[in-house]
Amino acid sequence: MSKQPEVDADRLLASVADFATIGATPAGGVNRQALSLEDRAARRLLAERALARGFTVFQDDIANLFIRREGRATALPPLLIGSHLDSQPTGGRFDGALGTLSAFEVLEALADAGIETERAVEVVAFTNEEGSRYSPGCMGSMAFAGVGTTSDWASTLATDGAQLADELATTLAALPEAVVRPIGHAISAFVELHIEQGPILEQEDVPIGVVTAVQGTKWLEVVFSGVAAHAGTTPLEFRKDPMSAAAAAIASLQSSVMPADPEARLTVGRIAAEPGSINVIPRSVTFTVDIRHPDAATLAAIDQQVREECTAVGARWNCDVTISQRVDMTPGRFSPSMTETIEEACNALGLKSRQMVSGAFHDALFVSRLAPTAMIFVPCRNGISHNEAEFVTDTHMISGARVLLKVVESLAIIGQTV
Ligand code: GLV
Ligand code: MN
Ligand code: MN
Numbered sequence: 367m368s369k370q371p372e373v374d375a376d377r378l379l380a381s382v383a384d385f386a387t388i389g390a391t392p393a394g395g396v397n398r399q400a401l402s403l404e405d406r407a408a409r410r411l412l413a414e415r416a417l418a419r420g421f422t423v424f425q426d427d428i429a430n431l432f433i434r435r436e437g438r439a440t441a442l443p444p445l446l447i448g449s450h451l452d453s454q455p456t457g458g459r460f461d462g463a464l465g466t467l468s469a470f471e472v473l474e475a476l477a478d479a480g481i482e483t484e485r486a487v488e489v490v491a492f493t494n495e496e497g498s499r500y501s502p503g504c505m506g507s508m509a510f511a512g513v514g515t516t517s518d519w520a521s522t523l524a525t526d527g528a529q530l531a532d533e534l535a536t537t538l539a540a541l542p543e544a545v546v547r548p549i550g551h552a553i554s555a556f557v558e559l560h561i562e563q564g565p566i567l568e569q570e571d572v573p574i575g576v577v578t579a580v581q582g583t584k585w586l587e588v589v590f591s592g593v594a595a596h597a598g599t600t601p602l603e604f605r606k607d608p609m610s611a612a613a614a615a616i617a618s619l620q621s622s623v624m625p626a627d628p629e630a631r632l633t634v635g636r637i638a639a640e641p642g643s644i645n646v647i648p649r650s651v652t653f654t655v656d657i658r659h660p661d662a663a664t665l666a667a668i669d670q671q672v673r674e675e676c677t678a679v680g681a682r683w684n685c686d687v688t689i690s691q692r693v694d695m696t697p698g699r700f701s702p703s704m705t706e707t708i709e710e711a712c713n714a715l716g717l718k719s720r721q722m723v724s725g726a727f728h729d730a731l732f733v734s735r736l737a738p739t740a741m742i743f744v745p746c747r748n749g750i751s752h753n754e755a756e757f758v759t760d761t762h763m764i765s766g767a768r769v770l771l772k773v774v775e776s777l778a779i780i781g782q783t784v
Pocket of ligand 2: 450461462495560
């Protein structure tokens with residue numbers, strides 16, 4: 367006998383707390399970077415919980431982890447829900463984990479209520495969404511959507527020097543219970559729940575964001591090369607100092623790009639000097655540039671501006687410049703029928719919602735190339751994310767999971783085609 371499925375609020379909150387202990391940092395966040403020991407421990411815990419509930423666990427060659435609860439029509443493509451379990455080095459406990467664990471809660475709620483869905487429902491934890499330890503981000507969802515392959519990134523080195531192919535092999539081998547299956551199987555639709563990572567929902571006191579689009583992102587790596595020399599003996603006219611060039615380029619970009627366009631974002635998040643000694647003018651300075659914009663043409667124009675400015679500054683400081691692209695994500699739009707389904711779920715639950723564009727990129731951006739996709743956002747305190755202080759109230763977590771469950775009911779139970 368089936369009954370109405372219900373989110374078990376205590377179980378969901380306990381699950382978020384349990385996973386927050388894996389890679390926990392002293393300041394209350396997590397360090398669970400892609401394909402690390404901590405990432406493996408989180409995958410193991412989820413897989414063990416899945417197997418204990420009688421669900422099937424799969425992984426593909428990039429270690430995307432899938433948990434399947436079978437439906438009546440086994441041949442129908444499954445409905446996919448989920449997010450990621452990896453984190454930034456000083457990440458919060460909700461970015462990615464909340465979406466993955468809410469999706470797992472939905473599977474458990476369906477099982478508790480004895481619901482037989484028309485099509486199977488699968489929870490996914492995509493590999494390396496963050497892109498911090500290994501660039502680019504969204505590797506798992508890109509490979510799933512056929513935008514790249516595991517072999518494209520096999521020789522990529524982590525920020526700690528470990529090669530992706532090795533870490534991937536160890537991660538896959540650490541979960542022998544998972545059935546290995548070919549990457550990129552057909553799905554009927556994808557729904558990803560995530561924290562907003564910005565301030566709008568909290569400011570407007572709206573519990574649910576219905577994401578209609580994701581802005582574009584480009585990541586560049588800029589290397590200024592000069593001549594290593596003695597800090598005390600080298601006069602200005604003899605210097606080819608890449609640090610001065612990098613500082614000038616960054617200052618110029620920061621004072622021009624964002625002030626000219628309120629929708630533009632430009633961030634230099636990582637910088638390294640070689641050899642990195644206090645009394646040596648560096649041989650080279652390498653820094654990353656993360657640029658974002660909702661409009662593809664404007665994003666391309668900012669990319670061009672960054673290249674031109676760095677080239678001009680390099681010439682002024684007698685340094686060579688090389689610029690390489692690490693990520694190129696064009697802006698994406700989600701399926702209107704999917705966003706409508708989410709809005710209907712909010713209405714049915716009496717929860718206010720508003721449409722919004724995501725400033726962060728997400729796995730859903732790539733999965734939307736395969737199947738109708740949309741995202742559910744919940745508010746986070748002060749809009750803070752990619753920070754250990756990231757915080758979501760219990761009420762917002764529970765509301766988000768209830769909306770996800772309602773959406774799954776309409777997309778999987780009656781086998782609705784979108
Ligand atoms: C995702 O982590 C992003 O940087 O947008
Ligand atoms: Mn995320
Ligand atoms: Mn993130």
